Amino acid sequence: MCQSSRGALIVIEGLDRAGKSTQHARLCQNLESQGHRVNRMRFPDRTTSIGKSIDAYLKGESEQEDHVVHLLFSANRWEAATSIRAAIEEGITVVIDRYYYSGIVYSAAKGRKDLSLQWAREPEIGLPRPDICLYLDISTEEQAKRGGFGNEKYETSAMQERVRELFYKLQLLPDGQDIQVIDAGGNVAGVEKDIMERVEQMMADTRLAEDLRNIL
Ligand code: 2DT
Numbered sequence: 001m002c003q004s005s006r007g008a009l010i011v012i013e014g015l016d017r018a019g020k021s022t023q024h025a026r027l028c029q030n031l032e033s034q035g036h037r038v039n040r041m042r043f044p045d046r047t048t049s050i051g052k053s054i055d056a057y058l059k060g061e062s063e064q065e066d067h068v069v070h071l072l073f074s075a076n077r078w079e080a081a082t083s084i085r086a087a088i089e090e091g092i093t094v095v096i097d098r099y100y101y102s103g104i105v106y107s108a109a110k111g112r113k114d115l116s117l118q119w120a121r122e123p124e125i126g127l128p129r130p131d132i133c134l135y136l137d138i139s140t141e142e143q144a145k146r147g148g149f150g151n152e153k154y155e156t157s158a159m160q161e162r163v164r165e166l167f168y169k170l171q172l173l174p175d176g177q178d179i180q181v182i183d184a185g186g187n188v189a190g191v192e193k194d195i196m197e198r199v200e201q202m203m204a205d206t207r208l209a210e211d212l213r214n215i216l
């Protein structure tokens with residue numbers, strides 16, 4: 001049997017209101033109850049000094065030039081990269097709520113010619129690459145049914161619409177090969193089961209016998 005000892009790197013992505021936080025918590029609990037050691041993370045990590053600048057920007061308390069805030073989001077991942085790698089090498093599975101997929105898509109969704117998907121991706125090169133990215137997909141109608149948005153920067157229907165389109169576009173690009181689309185419009189237990197099946201499949205995969213890859 002070819003069982004690896006490293007942990008897995010699992011990312012949950014999706015639009016606001018898709019149920020990321022709930023599914024993130026359930027996936028972590030399910031993995032722990034199977035005996036895995038798990039580290040929970042989320043980006044942006046608003047607790048670091050870079051994260052505090054991002055938090056102020058998202059809350060509208062400070063302004064940032066679009067490229068600058070993009071690089072802050074990326075730097076917020078880079079400051080965690082060493083600890084992600086260390087945990088995985090130690091055999092701990094790291095489960096992250098949002099990662100560079102959101103980073104690329106939300107910035108590109110601003111629609112600037114000088115902030116393309118391609119440009120937005122560059123600062124992410126070299127970060128640990130997930131073994132799987134579970135993209136929780138919900139329709140615009142379902143998103144509206146789940147209640148209004150909050151007051152943060154990107155929580156408008158126009159922005160969400162562009163983000164949705166770009167998440168689809170990203171799936172057709174090389175980074176999209178790591179993405180598995182989960183229909184998140186159903187009930188919580190059904191979505192949880194779907195996620196668990198995909199994660200178990202991924203963990204059984206021999207790819208985990210190899211070292212964690214980086215984004216190229
Ligand atoms: P939360 O609602 O999950 O706290 O996210 N975002 C996130 C970016 O624009 N770039 C990034 O790199 C990341 C990780 C998505 C707050 C908002 O920040 C956006 C929503």
Ligand code: MG
Pocket residue numbers: 016152
């Ligand atoms: Mg949010």
